Amino acid sequence: MTIEPKLAPIRKGLLEFLVLKIVGARSVYVPDILRRLAGTEFATQEGTLYPLLSKLRREDLVQYEWQESDAGPPRKYYRLTDAGKAQLAALDDYWIRINRTISDIGH
Amino acid sequence: MERISVTVRLNGINLQFDEPAFARLQAYLKDAERTLERNPDRAEILGDLEHAVADQCMRRVPADRKLVTLAELEPALEEIGAVQDPGIAEPPPATATRRLEQISEGAVISGVCQGIARYLGVDVTLVRVIALVLLLVSGGTMIVVYLCMMLLLPFAAPQRGGEPVRRIPAKCREFVEALRSKLSTVAS
Numbered sequence: 001m002t003i004e005p006k007l008a009p010i011r012k013g014l015l016e017f018l019v020l021k022i023v024g025a026r027s028v029y030v031p032d033i034l035r036r037l038a039g040t041e042f043a044t045q046e047g048t049l050y051p052l053l054s055k056l057r058r059e060d061l062v063q064y065e066w067q068e069s070d071a072g073p074p075r076k077y078y079r080l081t082d083a084g085k086a087q088l089a090a091l092d093d094y095w096i097r098i099n100r101t102i103s104d105i106g107h
Numbered sequence: 108m109e110r111i112s113v114t115v116r117l118n119g120i121n122l123q124f125d126e127p128a129f130a131r132l133q134a135y136l137k138d139a140e141r142t143l144e145r146n147p148d149r150a151e152i153l154g155d156l157e158h159a160v161a162d163q164c165m166r167r168v169p170a171d172r173k174l175v176t177l178a179e180l181e182p183a184l185e186e187i188g189a190v191q192d193p194g195i196a197e198p199p200p201a202t203a204t205r206r207l208e209q210i211s212e213g214a215v216i217s218g219v220c221q222g223i224a225r226y227l228g229v230d231v232t233l234v235r236v237i238a239l240v241l242l243l244v245s246g247g248t249m250i251v252v253y254l255c256m257m258l259l260l261p262f263a264a265p266q267r268g269g270e271p272v273r274r275i276p277a278k279c280r281e282f283v284e285a286l287r288s289k290l291s292t293v294a295s
Contacts, residue, residue: 016193030159045188047139050155054148055193072165073120073158 011041017095018042019052020080020088023062027079053078061087112174117161118154123173128180132160139190141265146192159187208263209256213270217257217279258283 022028022036030049037043056062061084064076080088113129115122124132139156143149163183164175207226209218220238224231242249262280272280 030155045186046156046159047188047190048193050159051143051146051148051152051191052193054146054152054155058148072162076155 015042015044015048016052016056017088017091019049019056020061020084020091023078024080024085024088027077029067029075029077033078056084060084117157120158120161120165122161122164122175124175124180125177128175128177131177131180131184135160135184138265142190142192144264152190156187156190160184163187206263207260209260210263211272211276211280212266214273214276214279216253216275217283218263218276219253219256219260222260222263258286 018037019033022033028036030046030053033049034044034046053062053064057064060081062078063081064078066074067077069075110126112123112125115124115129115132136153136156139153140149143152146152160180160183163186164179167179167183168175205226208222210221210225211218214221215235220234221231224234227234238249238253257279262284
């Protein structure tokens with residue numbers, strides 16, 4: 001029996017958190033985010049990431065600006081808004097707390 | 108005679124596609140559009156995806172050719188992946204949906220029978236046979252009933268990995284959606 005179906009929704013929920021973390025570290029464009037997640041449990045694709053970023057922008061957690069690039073068309077660079085920074089801090093805090101709960105329970 | 112290439116403007120970037128690649132791209136974007144049907148940022152996301160396609164294709168096309176074929180487009184789309192709507196959680200399994208809708212994928216006319224079958228949790232063939240018998244004994248009333256349902260029932264969101272939409276259901280849907288948007292313009 002595989003536990004994968006139980007893990008998929010957890011990953012899905014955490015992806016948003018991880019994207020906020022990556023965007024929070026420095027201003028990035030989508031291939032940077034994909035590269036950062038590639039090879040981890042959270043490896044994802046543009047088809048997933050662009051809709052997620054649009055949702056975060058609608059929630060006023062991230063914003064973007066166009067930047068010219070040397071190789072090819074201009075790129076969208078994303079960064080956190082103040083509300084995004086506040087949410088990331090809250091999520092970080094919450095993550096630490098649930099981690100502690102998970103490791104404490106059952107011992 | 109055949110058309111060799113189509114110039115496509117993808118989010119402001121012009122690229123040459125050959126016919127098969129152009130058809131594939133259209134199908135991909137159409138799918139994405141349908142998946143994002145209820146997403147308020149649909150236009151923006153589609154622009155982003157077009158941008159990603161253009162970016163990926165430009166990296167793959169040999170410099171001396173400048174024509175995108177399936178050999179470049181397929182791996183590009185593979186890497187971009189099917190669009191996922193973050194607003195809607197995993198699509199519920201077909202049998203669990205208790206909403207009466209019409210289902211274009213795999214439909215014969217407009218998908219009304221399929222919608223009824225899914226709603227009742229019975230085999231679609233059974234619904235079709237009953238519909239056909241009613242059509243024969245009702246002397247035309249069934250046609251009116253079908254048309255009413257076709258005009259009134261919402262269209263189900265496309266299922267991932269579902270059957271393709273045949274020509275007639277696609278036309279029906281196009282017609283009904285055009286009619287609805289015309290009616291809503293008149294109403295407002």
